[in-house]
Amino acid sequence: MPSATARVVLVTGVSRFLGARVAGALQAEPGIDRVIGVDTVPPTTPLGRTEFVRVDIRTPGIAKVISSERVDTVVHLNLVTSQIGPRPKMKELNVIGTMQLLAACQRSPDMRKLVVRSSAAVYGSSPRDPAVFAETDEPMEAPSSGYAKDVTEVEGYVRGLLRRRSDLTVSVLRFANFLGPDVDSPLTRYLRMPVVPTVLGFDPRLQFIHSGDGAEVVRRMTVEDHPGCYNVAGDGVLLLSQALRRAGRPSVPVPEASMQVFGDLGRRFAGLSGFSPELLRWLMYGRVIDCSKLAAELRWRPEHSAESAFTDFVRAAGGGHNPSLEVFDRLVGALGGRSPATTSHGRSGPRFGGPRAAPHENGAGR
Amino acid sequence: MKHGFGEFAEEQPMAPVIPLNTGAGEPPPGNGSLEDRLAAGLSFLRRRLAGDYEVDEFGYDPELAAGVLLPLARALYEHWFRVELRGLENVPADGCALIVANHSGTLPIDGLMLQVAVHDHVGRDLRLLGADLVYQVPVLGHLSRKAGHTLAHPADAARLLGKGELVGVFPEGFKGVGKPFRERYRLQRFGRGGFVETALRAGAPIVPCAIVGAEEIYPKIADLRALARLLGLPYFPITPTFPLLGVLGLVPLPSKWLIRFGEPMPMDGYGPEDADDPMTVFNLTDHVRETIQQTLYDTLLERGPAF
Structure with a gap:
C-alpha cells in the first residue's frame, strides 16, 4: 500500500553499491520529492537528482540534516561489512553511527518511516542450528564478533526506537550475501583470489542476493509500507564447492587452523581483508534463510536466483571458463569418444529424463 | 498440500525450494551396452566437474x-x-x-x-x-x-x-x-x-x-570413557575386533x-x-x-x- 505523505528520503551509505543503487531507484519515484544521500566519502558515480551531503552519521551533524530538511523517511544502508581499518573503527561506524542516527530519528517530528539494512549474519553459522532460519528463529550461539555482532546490536537499537516511537513504520531487512558486478565485499574479494582456499572437510550451503534485487527490495520497502523484519535472498542454494566449480576457480582445501594464515598472507600481499571469524564460520557451516515471508508480503520474488546472481558476478569478474572441464573434454576427445558435453542431453533425455514416479527395482514386497 | 515423489520436480509456489532434478544422475541399471554406460558415466563426471547440479535448502x-x-x-x-x-x-x-x-x-x-x-x-x-x-x-x-x-x-x-x-x-x-x-x-x-x-x-x-x-x-563390549571425553565423542567403543585389529576392526x-x-x-x-x-x-x-x-x-x- 503506498503511503500518501510527501516524501523527503535520507539514504545513508550512498557512496557504496547498495546506497547508490537505491538512491538511483528512489529519485525516479514520482511520489518522492527529494532524495538526500549522506556518506563520509564522496560518491564515485554521479547521483543525478540525489543531493549529496557529506556528513558522518556518528556526529550530531546528521540530526541537523534530518531536522532542517524535514526528512520523513530514513533508509539506513550504512553497514560496513569488511574490516578495512582497525576493528574498533568498524564497530564505531556501524553501532555508534546507528545510535546517533536513531537518536536523531526519535527526536524528529517529521519522521514516518525507517528502513534498515541488516544482515543474515545475525543468525550466525553453527552446526547446531536448524538448516533454515525463519525471521523468528534465534541462533543457538549469537554472533560474538565482527559485523555480525554489530548488526545484532543495531537491530537491538532499532527495536528500542520502535518501542519509544511506535508511530514509525520500521522495516528491517536481513540480507544474504550480496553479489553483483558492482559489489565489493569480503566475499567478492575471497572469490576473486587466484586460488580460493576452502576449509578442509567442509562444504557450506550459501545463498546470494543480487545487488539489483537488493536495491529493489529496499525501494519497495521505502515507497510502500511493510513493517517488520524480513529475510532477503535469491531463490536456491549453492554449495561452495559447486559455486567454485561453476566459476571455474581453482580451490585448495586448507585445514581450519591454517585458514587464518592464508587470510593474513592475503591481507599482506594481495590487498584482501583476511578472514574474519564470522566469515570463517560461514565458510565452514554456511547458512540458509527462509524468504517466504518477504515473498508473501511483497508478492514478488527476486529476479536473480542465487545461481544467476553468482553467474552475473563471475561474468563481471572476467571468469567463467573452467580449466578442469576443458582438460576433461580434451581428454575424452583424445580417447576417441564423443564429447559428453554434446551427447549427454540427447542420450540421457529419454532414459533418465522422465519423472521417476514408478518405484524402480520394484522387487520385494510391493 | 501433499507431494508425491513424481510431483517433486514441479514448481512449488510458496516453498522457497529449488526444484529437484529427479531425473538426472540415476546411473543406468545393469542393462545397456558398455559404451552407453561409459557415456553416461562420463556425462555424470562432466556435470560434477562443471557444478551443473542442484542442491536443496538442506544441502x-x-x-x-x-x-x-x-x-x-x-x-x-x-x-x-x-x-x-x-x-x-x-x-x-x-x-x-x-x-x-x-x-x-x-x-x-x-x-x-x-x-x-x-x-x-x-x-x-x-x-x-x-x-x-x-x-x-x-x-x-x-x-x-x-x-x-x-x-x-x-x-x-x-x-x-x-x-x-x-x-x-x-x-x-x-x-x-x-x-x-x-x-x-x-x-x-x-x-x-x-x-x-x-x-x-x-x-x-x-x-x-x-x-x-x-x-x-560392531558388538560393543566395553567403553573407554576417558578417551571418549578427550576426543569429544559420546563413547569410545571396544569391540572384539576394534581397536585390536586396527583399521581392519572397522569392517x-x-x-x-x-x-x-x-x-x-x-x-x-x-x-x-x-x-x-x-x-x-x-x-x-x-x-x-x-x-x-x-x-x-x-x-x-x-x-x-x-x-
Missing part, C-alpha cells in the same frame, strides 16, 4: 546421493548384510510421514541401510535426522547433508514434513546406537518425545520400524538383517494443539516405543541366528 544433492553415496551403501546392503524387508506396504507411497526406528550398531550404519531400503523398494527419498555431532565433524557433516540428512531439530523436521517428505528418525539417539552388546534389542529411552510433537504438529502418520541385525555389526561383522515396517499410526484423532499436551505426547511416545519393542522381538525370532 541434499540427489544426483550425488543416487549416483555415488547410495551405490556404496547398496553394496553393503545386498551382499554383506543381505537385508530383507517386511511390511513395505506400510510405508506411504506419497505424502509426509515419520518413520521411527530403533538405533543400534555403534556406528549409525542402520540409518544408511534404511535409506537404501526406502529408496530402492519404495521409490522415495528418506530424509534422516542426525545428531549435531555429525555436523561438527569435517567431511561427515557435508556428506550427510548431501545424502539428504539434516539436523535432528524440530524446525528441520517440521520443514521437511511440511514439504510432504518421508522423514526418518531414531529417537534413542546416542543412547541407542552406543549401548553395550549385552543390552541388544532393548530399546532405550525415546528422547523427550520431540518426534511425537513434530508429527502431531505436522499431522504426519508415524510408521514404526524395527531394524534387526545392526546390533551384531562390520556380516550379520543377517531384517527390517520390518509396522502399520502407520495416523494422527487423525489429534490436532496440532495436542502437541502442547505433555500427557498425550508421553502416551503416544510410549505407545510407539512399545510397538517397536514388540516388533523387534517378533522380527528377531523370525530371523533366527545372527550370522
Whole structure:
C-alpha cells in the first residue's frame, strides 16, 4: 500500500553499491520529492537528482540534516561489512553511527518511516542450528564478533526506537550475501583470489542476493509500507564447492587452523581483508534463510536466483571458463569418444529424463 | 498440500525450494551396452566437474546421493548384510510421514541401510535426522547433508514434513546406537518425545520400524570413557575386533538383517494443539516405543541366528 505523505528520503551509505543503487531507484519515484544521500566519502558515480551531503552519521551533524530538511523517511544502508581499518573503527561506524542516527530519528517530528539494512549474519553459522532460519528463529550461539555482532546490536537499537516511537513504520531487512558486478565485499574479494582456499572437510550451503534485487527490495520497502523484519535472498542454494566449480576457480582445501594464515598472507600481499571469524564460520557451516515471508508480503520474488546472481558476478569478474572441464573434454576427445558435453542431453533425455514416479527395482514386497 | 515423489520436480509456489532434478544422475541399471554406460558415466563426471547440479535448502544433492553415496551403501546392503524387508506396504507411497526406528550398531550404519531400503523398494527419498555431532565433524557433516540428512531439530523436521517428505528418525539417539552388546534389542529411552510433537504438529502418520541385525555389526563390549571425553565423542567403543585389529576392526561383522515396517499410526484423532499436551505426547511416545519393542522381538525370532 503506498503511503500518501510527501516524501523527503535520507539514504545513508550512498557512496557504496547498495546506497547508490537505491538512491538511483528512489529519485525516479514520482511520489518522492527529494532524495538526500549522506556518506563520509564522496560518491564515485554521479547521483543525478540525489543531493549529496557529506556528513558522518556518528556526529550530531546528521540530526541537523534530518531536522532542517524535514526528512520523513530514513533508509539506513550504512553497514560496513569488511574490516578495512582497525576493528574498533568498524564497530564505531556501524553501532555508534546507528545510535546517533536513531537518536536523531526519535527526536524528529517529521519522521514516518525507517528502513534498515541488516544482515543474515545475525543468525550466525553453527552446526547446531536448524538448516533454515525463519525471521523468528534465534541462533543457538549469537554472533560474538565482527559485523555480525554489530548488526545484532543495531537491530537491538532499532527495536528500542520502535518501542519509544511506535508511530514509525520500521522495516528491517536481513540480507544474504550480496553479489553483483558492482559489489565489493569480503566475499567478492575471497572469490576473486587466484586460488580460493576452502576449509578442509567442509562444504557450506550459501545463498546470494543480487545487488539489483537488493536495491529493489529496499525501494519497495521505502515507497510502500511493510513493517517488520524480513529475510532477503535469491531463490536456491549453492554449495561452495559447486559455486567454485561453476566459476571455474581453482580451490585448495586448507585445514581450519591454517585458514587464518592464508587470510593474513592475503591481507599482506594481495590487498584482501583476511578472514574474519564470522566469515570463517560461514565458510565452514554456511547458512540458509527462509524468504517466504518477504515473498508473501511483497508478492514478488527476486529476479536473480542465487545461481544467476553468482553467474552475473563471475561474468563481471572476467571468469567463467573452467580449466578442469576443458582438460576433461580434451581428454575424452583424445580417447576417441564423443564429447559428453554434446551427447549427454540427447542420450540421457529419454532414459533418465522422465519423472521417476514408478518405484524402480520394484522387487520385494510391493 | 501433499507431494508425491513424481510431483517433486514441479514448481512449488510458496516453498522457497529449488526444484529437484529427479531425473538426472540415476546411473543406468545393469542393462545397456558398455559404451552407453561409459557415456553416461562420463556425462555424470562432466556435470560434477562443471557444478551443473542442484542442491536443496538442506544441502541434499540427489544426483550425488543416487549416483555415488547410495551405490556404496547398496553394496553393503545386498551382499554383506543381505537385508530383507517386511511390511513395505506400510510405508506411504506419497505424502509426509515419520518413520521411527530403533538405533543400534555403534556406528549409525542402520540409518544408511534404511535409506537404501526406502529408496530402492519404495521409490522415495528418506530424509534422516542426525545428531549435531555429525555436523561438527569435517567431511561427515557435508556428506550427510548431501545424502539428504539434516539436523535432528524440530524446525528441520517440521520443514521437511511440511514439504510432504518421508522423514526418518531414531529417537534413542546416542543412547541407542552406543549401548553395550549385552543390552541388544532393548530399546532405550525415546528422547523427550520431540518426534511425537513434530508429527502431531505436522499431522504426519508415524510408521514404526524395527531394524534387526545392526546390533551384531560392531558388538560393543566395553567403553573407554576417558578417551571418549578427550576426543569429544559420546563413547569410545571396544569391540572384539576394534581397536585390536586396527583399521581392519572397522569392517562390520556380516550379520543377517531384517527390517520390518509396522502399520502407520495416523494422527487423525489429534490436532496440532495436542502437541502442547505433555500427557498425550508421553502416551503416544510410549505407545510407539512399545510397538517397536514388540516388533523387534517378533522380527528377531523370525530371523533366527545372527550370522
